Amino acid sequence: MTERSALQRRLEEGIAALGLTLPPEAVPRLLDYQALLARWNATYNLTAVRDPAEMVTRHLLDSLAILPYVTGATLADLGTGPGLPGIVLAIAAPGRAITLVDSNGKKVRFLREAIRALKLDGVQAVQSRVEDVEGSFDCITARAFASFADMLGWGGHLLAPGGRWLAMKGRRPDDELAGLPPGFVLTAMHALAVPGLEGERHLAVIEHAPAPAPRAAAC
Structure with a gap:
């Protein structure tokens, strides 16, 4: 069995364990992304994970685990690093406009090469601090990016009304819930079971707090 076929088997088994159904071309494209990341990582140190099999688990399957919770037509992935989870989501569920945001120049150069090489339509990479990004997005993802207080303090302005x-x-x-800025509310907390990954994984879903109901006029 070649290394790629072993990685494909690991990925396909993980996708099945997650209960996901992806487009037919998704698995080979995800493996193309992993191979590109591994090549660049040898020179530019984009991720501490270097073993290809661990990349499948810690990067691809970990990112895919949140796919059922992604909504809307536009998505911003803040502090995306080498494209996690943004590029994985773009491959697994094409058709959504995705903006990948990172302040690190070498990571953004990799992102732009990945977008070009993988022909990811509707995906763009932006080199910027989160607080300087402009726009409005239906969905925002952030992977181990910062505390709730910092994430929403820097990027809360990017979440569209009704967004997630x-x-x-x-x-x-x-312990971070008390730091949620005014105007935001935790609507769900999901425990994620990532195939092959030891340790806890959770997904916090945060939305705009509902506006208070108007007070009835006094008679």
Whole structure:
């Protein structure tokens, strides 16, 4: 069995365990992305994960685990690094306009090459601090990016009305809930079971707090 066929088997088994159905071309394109990341990583140190099989688990399957919770036509992936989860989501569910945001120049250069090489329509990479990004997005993803207070303090302006912020965490971040800025509310906390990955994984879903109901006029 070649290395790629072994990685494909690991990926396909993980996708099945997650209960996902992806487009027919998704698996080979995800493996093309992993191979490109591994090549660039040898020179530019884009990720601490270097073993290809671990990349499948820690990068591809970990990103795919949040796919059922992604909504809307536009998505911003903040602090995306080498495109996690943004590029994985773009391959797994094409057709959504995705903006990948990172302040690191070498990572953004890799993102732009990945977008070109993988022919990811509707995906763009922006080199910027989160607080300087402009726009409005139906869905925002952030993978181990910062605390709730910092994430929403820097990027809360990017979440469209009715939008959904998906914060990927390790341990259940109950201690961060008190730091939610005014105007935002935690609507769900999902424990994620990532195939082959030890340790806890959680997804916090944050939305705009509902406007208070108008007070009835006094008679």
